[in-house]
Amino acid sequence: MMDFIQTLGRNTRSSFTKLGRATFFLVQTVIGIADILPRPRLLLNQLYSVGVLSFLIISISGLFVGMVLGLQGFYILSDFGAEETLGVMVAASLVRELGPVVSALLFAGRAGSALTAEIGLMKATEQLSGMEMMAVDPIKRIISPRFLAGFISMPLLAALFSAIGIIGGQIVGSGLLGVDDGAYWSQMQAKLDFQDDIINGVIKSLVFGFVTSWIALFEGYDAIPTSEGVSRATTRTVVTAAFSILGLDFVLTALMFGDD
Amino acid sequence: MQHSSTQDTLVGLFVAAGIAGLFFLALQVSNLSSFTEQEGYTITARFENSGGLKVKSPVSAAGVKIGQVSAISFDPKTYESVVKMRINAQYNSIPDDTTASIFTAGLLGEQYVSLEPGGSSEYLKEDGKIEITQSAIILEKAIGQFLFKSAEEKK
Numbered sequence: 001m002m003d004f005i006q007t008l009g010r011n012t013r014s015s016f017t018k019l020g021r022a023t024f025f026l027v028q029t030v031i032g033i034a035d036i037l038p039r040p041r042l043l044l045n046q047l048y049s050v051g052v053l054s055f056l057i058i059s060i061s062g063l064f065v066g067m068v069l070g071l072q073g074f075y076i077l078s079d080f081g082a083e084e085t086l087g088v089m090v091a092a093s094l095v096r097e098l099g100p101v102v103s104a105l106l107f108a109g110r111a112g113s114a115l116t117a118e119i120g121l122m123k124a125t126e127q128l129s130g131m132e133m134m135a136v137d138p139i140k141r142i143i144s145p146r147f148l149a150g151f152i153s154m155p156l157l158a159a160l161f162s163a164i165g166i167i168g169g170q171i172v173g174s175g176l177l178g179v180d181d182g183a184y185w186s187q188m189q190a191k192l193d194f195q196d197d198i199i200n201g202v203i204k205s206l207v208f209g210f211v212t213s214w215i216a217l218f219e220g221y222d223a224i225p226t227s228e229g230v231s232r233a234t235t236r237t238v239v240t241a242a243f244s245i246l247g248l249d250f251v252l253t254a255l256m257f258g259d260d
Numbered sequence: 261m262q263h264s265s266t267q268d269t270l271v272g273l274f275v276a277a278g279i280a281g282l283f284f285l286a287l288q289v290s291n292l293s294s295f296t297e298q299e300g301y302t303i304t305a306r307f308e309n310s311g312g313l314k315v316k317s318p319v320s321a322a323g324v325k326i327g328q329v330s331a332i333s334f335d336p337k338t339y340e341s342v343v344k345m346r347i348n349a350q351y352n353s354i355p356d357d358t359t360a361s362i363f364t365a366g367l368l369g370e371q372y373v374s375l376e377p378g379g380s381s382e383y384l385k386e387d388g389k390i391e392i393t394q395s396a397i398i399l400e401k402a403i404g405q406f407l408f409k410s411a412e413e414k415k
Contacts (some may be wrong), residue, residue, distance in 0.1 A: 050265045052274045091289050156278025163281040166289060185288070194290040203281070 014222035022218045025139075029217070032144030042145040050111045050146065051153035055160070057110055058103050059257035064162035066168025067099055068088060073169070074177045083179045087188035091162075095201045096257070099162030101249050104208035105106055107154060108241035116237040119220025120230035128221075143221065147213045154209025155202050160249070162201065190209065202255045207248060213240045299349035299388040300327060305360040306371070310341035310372045311396025313362055319345045321375040326351045329373060347375060347384075355380040356388060362396035372397060 036043050041103040073089045083106070119142065122128050128138040166188075216237045223233035310332060319327040327347035335342050347354065359379030364371050375390075384390070 018403035044268065044271050047274070049273045051278075052270045055274055055277070095285060095289065153274075153278075156275065156281070159285055160278055163284045163289075168284075188289055192290040194286055198282075198285050201285075225304050 003064045006144070018184075018222070022214070023221060026214055028139045028144050029147045031216075032140035033148050034150060035140045042141070042238060043148055046145045046149035047153060047216075050115070052151045054107055054110045054153065054157060057106055058157045058161050059164050060100065061106055062099075062164035063168040065161075066101060066165030069093060069098075069165070070169035070172035070177070074173060074179065081175075083173075083188050084183040084190075085191075086173045086179050087166075087167070087184035087186075088191045090173070091188045091192055092167075092197065093165050094162040094165045095197050096126065097249070097253070100126045100201055100204040100208055101157045101245060102222070103158040103161040104154065104205065104212055104245045107150075107157060107209070108216070108238055108245065110213045110240050111150065111153075112212050113234050115213070115216040115219040116152070116223070117230060119146075120223035120225075120233050121123060122256065123221065123223060124225040124230055125158065133229050137189050143217050147217055150207045150213030150216070151206070154212070155205040158205035160203065182253060196257075198225050198254075202251050203256075204249065208245050211244050211248060214243065215241045222237055265334060282305060283359065300346045300383075300398065301352070301388075302344055302346050303354075303384050303388045303390060303395050304345050304389035305345065306335070306338070306340040306359075306363060306392075307343060307393050307395050308340060308397040309398065310343055311362055311398060313341075314370075317372050319347065319373045319375065321351070321354070321377065326375070333410065343373065352383065354384045356382045356384050356390075356391065358384065358390055359392040359394065360390045361394035364397070364399075372409065 069090045070086065073086050074083060077086055077089065119128075122138075122142065124232075128142070129140045131141060160227050169186055170181070174184050175180040218239070219233040219237045223229045300314060313332060315329055318325045319329060326381045327342055327345055330346040331344040333342045333344075343360075354375065355378045357375075357380040359376045359378065361374050361376070362371055363374050374383060378392075
């Protein structure tokens with residue numbers, strides 16, 4: 001019994017100190033962003049490895065998610081004779097929920113884990129300490145550009161995911177199943193609101209990009225500098241990021257779409 | 261790491277594709293292209309019952325959308341529903357004896373305000389009032405009345 005209470009106390013204390021370290025890390029990272037402006041090359045390199053390399057997986061997943069939505073939506077809606085509203089269903093679910101959430105989950109798996117492994121290995125091979133010895137701040141040089149790149153890429157990737165998904169839904173819906181093409185688009189345009197749907201989706205993806213990059217970089221930076229430590233940190237990144245994305249999605253949805 | 265200029269091109273393409281995606285969502289998917297913050301004037305109509313009418317419900321005349329509902333409130337003195345409608349500025353020749361009715365699009369569709377122009381030569385202006393209104397048809401009420409009537413006929 002005493003053991004249990006002791007463990008509980010230790011775990012609580014260590015998770016709070018970790019949260020404190022993470023917050024401190026985030027503040028330093030955000031301050032470090034100011035130093036990227038004179039060296040845009042650093043950001044560009046990271047946009048390539050975080051954004052461009054995630055592009056393919058995001059677009060292909062988006063296409064398939066949209067196609068599945070088109071197929072499932074058609075079968076359910078045709079029971080009520082409401083196939084024409086397929087466009088609304090596909091677009092609303094993609095823009096509001098699936099676009100930001102699924103692309104953030106894929107982003108955490110594709111780019112987040114890579115970031116953690118990279119930073120963790122840099123720490124394990126003492127590259128970060130080496131930089132400090134040369135009076136180069138590793139946070140400004142390594143972390144901030146990656147953080148900013150994740151923050152910028154995420155909304156772009158989510159928008160691509162939704163756009164490609166909507167086209168995928170249209171390919172299946174009006175191409176294969178015979179929903180009227182004009183109805184698909186016009187119902188969608190009539191029902192989706194720019195402010196309520198598109199902007200809120202973009203806000204969601206900005207939040208997810210922020211949180212995912214923060215978690216991935218912090219886990220790498222905070223990893224125990226051994227091969228096992230890095231592998232654990234990588235796992236933690238994916239798990240923590242997935243939980244945070246889904247939990248935050250619930251909170252954001254409740255805040256954004258609660259009162260209409 | 262790839263050659264730097266190839267990388268630049270790819271990053272450029274990625275950012276351009278992302279922004280294109282956002283534009284696609286804004287213009288093709290949502291109603292931004294028919295954005296409603298255009299010039300217009302507000303008119304008011306009082307209904308006995310505005311049913312399921314909501315803010316942003318369409319206001320149409322002869323089946324064409326000419327504006328939208330901007331506010332709905334309850335008047336505690338007359339127990340009426342006060343519906344404010346914003347009409348696009350280009351439709352500035354609506355007679356002041358126009359009738360406003362609340363209809364439902366289809367059997368289960370959303371409700372909208374339909375304006376039927378009268379014959380007056382005075383036109384509605386900013387803060388104009390529509391005097392003749394017809395309340396929303398509440399389906400349950402109509403069914404209830406119908407059943408009641410057919411029960412009476414059988415007696």
